[in-house]
Amino acid sequence: MFRFILLSLVLSSLIGCSGTLYVYKENLKLLFKSPAVVSPDRAYVAASQYDIIQVNIADKQAIMALAFVEQGQDKFISADNGFVIFANGRIVRTAGFIDNLLHVHNLTADPLKQSFSVLGGRRWQYVEQTNTLTAKVNSAQFNIEGQRVMTLLNSELTTVLLSETVHPENEGSFVNFYWFDETSGELIKTKQHPANMTDAVTVTFLSRVNRILSVIPGESK
Amino acid sequence: MNRATQLGVMFCALFAASTLAQDSDYSQASHGGVGIFQTPTARMAPSGNFSLNYNDLDEYRFWSASIQLFPWLETTVRYTDVRTRLYSPYPEFSGDQTLKDKGIDVKLRLWQESYYLPQVSVGWRDFGGTGFFESEYITASKRVGPFDLHLGMGWGYLGSGGNISNPFCELSDGYCQRPGGFSGRGGMIDYQRFYKGPASVFAGLEYQTPWEPLRLKVEYEGNNYTKDRARGIVQDSKINYGLVYSYDSLDFHLSYQRGNTLAFGVSVGSNFNTIKTPKFDRPPPEVNAAGLSAKRFKRTTLRNQLYYRAGFVTTGIKLDGDELIIRGQQQAFREFDVSIERVGRVLANFAPDKVSRYRIILEELEMPITEVVLQADEFRAYARYESLDQPVSSVYVRQTPDMDDIDWQFTTLNHGFGYSFEPFWMQMLGNPEAFFMYQGGILSSLSYQFSEPWSATGVIKTTLLENFDKFNFKVDTQNSTLPRVRTFSREYVTRSYVTLDKLFLNYRERLQKDVYAQAYGGYLETMFAGVGGEVLYRPLDSRFAIGADINYVRQRDYNSEYKLFDYSVVTGFVSLYWEPEFFDDSLITISAGRYLAKDVGVNIDVGRRFDSGIIVGAYAALSNASADEYGEGSFTKGFYVKIPFDLMSFKSAKGMGQIPWIPLARDGGQMLKRPVYLHGVTSEREKPRQYYK
Amino acid sequence: MRLIKAVSSFFIISLSAFNSAAAYINVDINGKLHVFNEPIKLADALSHIEHPELVYWPDAGLFLASEQTVQQKHALMTRLINQLAGLPAQSSEKAQLADFIAWLSGIRVARRIDLPVEFERARHVRKSNPLLQEGLFYLRASYVQPQVLLLGAVTKYQADISADSIAQAHELHHNFAADAADNSWAYWSVSGAEWHKVGIAYWNKQQVELAAGAMLYVPFSSSVLGGDSEEINQQILMLLRNWVR
Secondary structure (H helix, E strand, O other): OHHHHHHHHHHHHHHOOOHHHHHHHHHHHHHHOOOOOOOOOHHHHHHOOOOEEEEEEOOEEEEEEEEEEEOOEEEEEOOOOOEEEEEOOEEEEEEOOOOOEEEEEOHHHOHHHOOHHHOOOOEEEEEEEEOOOOOEEEEEEEEEEEEEEEEEOOEEEEEEEEEEEEEEOOOOOEEEEEEEEOOOOOEEEEEEOOOOOOOOEEEEOHHHHHHHHHHOOOOOO | OOHHHHHHHHHHHOOOOOOOOOOOOOOEOOOOOEEOOOOEOOOOOOOOEEEEEEEEEOOEEEEEEEEEEEOOEEEEEEEEEEEEEEOOOOHHHHOOOEEEEEEEEEEEEEEOOOOOOOEEEEEEEEEOOOOOOOEEEEEEEEEEOOEEEEEEEEEEHHHOOOOEOOHHHHHOHHHOOOOOOOOEOEEOOOHHHOOOOOEEEEEEEEEEOOOOOEEEEEEEOOOOOOOOOOOOOOOOOOEEEEEEEEEOOEEEEEEEEOOOEEEEEEEEEEEOOOOOOOOOOOOOOOOOOOOEOOOOOOHHHHHHHHHHHHOEEEEEEEEEOOEEEEEEEEOOOOOHHHHHHHHHHHHHHHOEOOOOEEEEEEEEOOEEEEEEEEEHHHHHHHHOOOOOOOOHHHOEEEEOOOOOOOOOOEEOOOOEEEEEEEEEEEEEEOOOOOOEEEEEEEEEEEEEEOOOOEEEEEEEEEEEEEOHHHOOOOOOOOOOOOOOOOOOHHHHHOOOOEEEEEEEEEEEEEEEOOEEEEEEEEEOOOOEEEEEEEEEEOOOOOOEEEEEEEEEEEEEOOOOOOOEEEEEEEEEEEEEEEOOOOOOOEEEEEEEEEOOOOOEEEEEEEEEEOOOOOEEEEEEEEEOOOHHHHOOOOOEEEEEEEEEHHHHOOOOOOOEEEEEEEOOOOOOOOOOOOOOOHHHHOHHHOOOOOOOO | OHHHHHHHHHHHHHHHHHHHHOOOEEEEEOOEEEEEOOOEEHHHHHOOOOOHHHEOHHHOEEEEOOHHHHHHHHHHHHHHHHHHHOOOOOOHHHHHHHHHHHHHHHOEEOEEOOOOOOHHHHOOOHHHOOEEOOEEEEEEOOEOOOEEEEEEOEOOOEEEOOOOOOEEHHHHHHHEOOOOEOOOEEEEEOOOOOOEEEEOOOOOOOOOEEOOOOEEEEOEOHHHHHHHHHHHHHHHHHHHHOEEO
16 A cells, blocks of 8 residues: 555656756757757848848857948847947957957057958057956967858859968967958958957858859859 | 747857966865875965865875865865775775775965965864874965965874974973874864874975966975874885876876875866856846736736746735735745846736836745835836846845735635655765765655645655665664664665655744744654654844754654654754854854754754855764764764755756765764755745845 | 916926926036936937047946045045044155045046946947936046056056057056055956956066056055055045046
């Protein structure tokens, strides 16, 4: 008799869905449902009301939309109100992340203000400030790596790759990459290492790519 | 949460900030605790730091855990494996297990370093045990650029080399010799030996190399190893040197000690104040400019929204003119301010607009614990970022709920079933058969709530992991003159994989504004069944609470689920709960009364809660059972660590898991594990911690 | 009779209307006063800033004029003046403290609103865009100057630093007032809202890189401020939080 009561108690507790169990289930859901990394296709980009970019960090991806274009800065916003702000293709500020890039000093001397073709061998120095780290001085040198053919939005584009080798003071070094469309000179893709991110940030300017592809003769709209 | 939002949240949330470089990251010594190798230094780790260390020194192996409870107090617990000796001369008792020892160290900082003065600390090593390494010391540390200089004086193990004459011996002859043996049966603090016998000076130097992860250390020690338990240790040199390499939260130690031994070790560090897991809860709702019109207000909608957006299970709603009263229980959010903010936001959106005041009565076990009053327009302005007052605690008022019965317009069925699953983990360390015996599994609990205030609860213990087949004996061989109230633990544990842990009826009620009471009867815990009751007086936001409990119990038969042995006892305590102002976030519980083995005494429990919610505590039970009656260990002591569930989860959750660590459980000074503790039930009465978003 | 009632009600109504209309919102944006008829959102106030792309947003702040804060400043000054009296005449410590008191008297303080001023987010996220109602607000969002501001027991008020370099906190000590300054600890800040302790002595040197726009407060030692120097320095830091530059 006693064993029967015991057994029914065991069985009923197995059916339960109490507070703790719910939390465990939810956690399993979150862990297994990692976002499938799928790039949007051309039709999606063309149909988008706003200029969009694709941002990849480590194995995570998000689409961000252009919120403001002001005083030479392009400001993109993510679904959870994070901002990434570009000046001449360089990430100069972020907002809404756990750690943010607050400011980049000496931007008036940023070589990227000029056309990429004259940047071979150019050097400059700048300072980055984030929420958590103290200021970081970087010495950088540009180098033109040459032509690269890229496949974006299922089409091929001829680009010129520009690399920027950056030596932060007292640390190792990293390289930023900038791919410029050969014909129009617009920046269509970049891989950078802003101080607030531990991993590299790869940004593809999807709407710009779409516009460039639209004017190439022979390409369908 | 739809895919895009989830992606969005994860996108921002996963780029955790790198912390500011810790300049005060001192490495652990071979025995555990901040130090060089054999010698401790005056340095302290940052408050809340926790380090697990393993060091291999040929004859000895040390496993230690060191925790910085306060910026000025470091405590270390250690298990030592003496490789060159057996645990006992009897292989049928302990097999070929080597000699083991447990020890506790404490270090106190006397004053901090300044421009001219060094940092000075005093410490006691390996006290309260059988004292393989028992030492007392005082040490000073001074930093000059990348060099950290240390100088200290030690007595006992650290001073056995005797390279100076003991200054206390100059003052009094009684200090010239160190008495041997231990008082009681080991486990007592042997004050009579402190600072006696030979003393030595020791010194050390640490150098932070220009390459950040690498530090070099060298020390001159005062020990001569002639009296070590691991016999036959040769000391070719009094200078030990080595290095520490840090990688992420790991420290790798490599040293050359005594001029002839290569030693290596590894430490894993973490900090109980800063540990956290990102949370992917649904964000708190945005608040509209006005509440609902009277027509659109629906109690069921309000109840659902309170559950899904605020984790609040509502058991009662009453709308009275311009006041809305709700009562219920917070299920999801551990921090009080977070909970109130969410509930307030739901009320602001789903309560009628004409309501000017919200009263939220927070309950636990159907008893009202605290009441929070929000002025609707103030809260709305706060939640819509229209006022510049922050934080949320500036817009609510906490008060004691009234005793009057409220005429609820809506109540849930206040009876029904409830379920829960909780994992459990229990370990016994230092047994003769196997060093580390453990048992882990799931406690499945089913309860039925009759119309308040009665409930019935059953708990089944299902063991999933254990290694008790290593036990040689079922009966504890050490004879104890006290009734065997806790030393049958192995018999209880090895009976079956599925056992009935608890089955009891519970009655609870709030007697007065600040007085709570309960009574329970049935199978109260693994080893005892009976009846009992408790009363607790706990004013709101007070640092003090006082309670009393009394129980009549009989010991459960370990061969049966339901039978009882003849042994019975009346056990009860008067308890004072105190949260002192001068220690941050600590609770001291002093209970005086009668223990299970009919001994009488005082139990002192001190717990410290860190910012992450982790609680580390220690307790000691002093009773009139003499050390001889008690047996090995001399008095009951133990530590525990309580970890909130939501530290291991991506969603907010309430509830904590406890990991007890009892060096050796005997029969003296044992309290009944009551099924419900009123102090825990009324935890909302304590002043909420400042919550920083 | 009815006419009198009507006229007086008219007066009463218009009087109350006039009173409520008189609740203007004054916002001093970078030194220029703007007056608004009704409560405005922070984002709208920010739109009046010229050349926001040149602004050093890390140290932007919003303040509310507060009598209490001004009284705190006066109380602190009184306390410091009392300390002055106890110092030996003609000593350099006395001169340093007197300089600092003079500097304090010239600064404006108001209660800092505990909200980071984030230019983009204020325009997009409700949480970062509070409503400014009632009172006189100060909004500061200025361009970055190529210097680190030095405050407290110092002989120079700024250390020049170019836009492409940084200065180590502990290397700035040649600007400190040798006798009056605390020789072990200083406090640095980027925003003015949060101040961090940094070790600057031979025994506790910490790597803290300060870029243009940062501030360093050098505390007065206990030989100048007496036994309560720790507390008084903390009070000064609290006041610096509320400094409207």
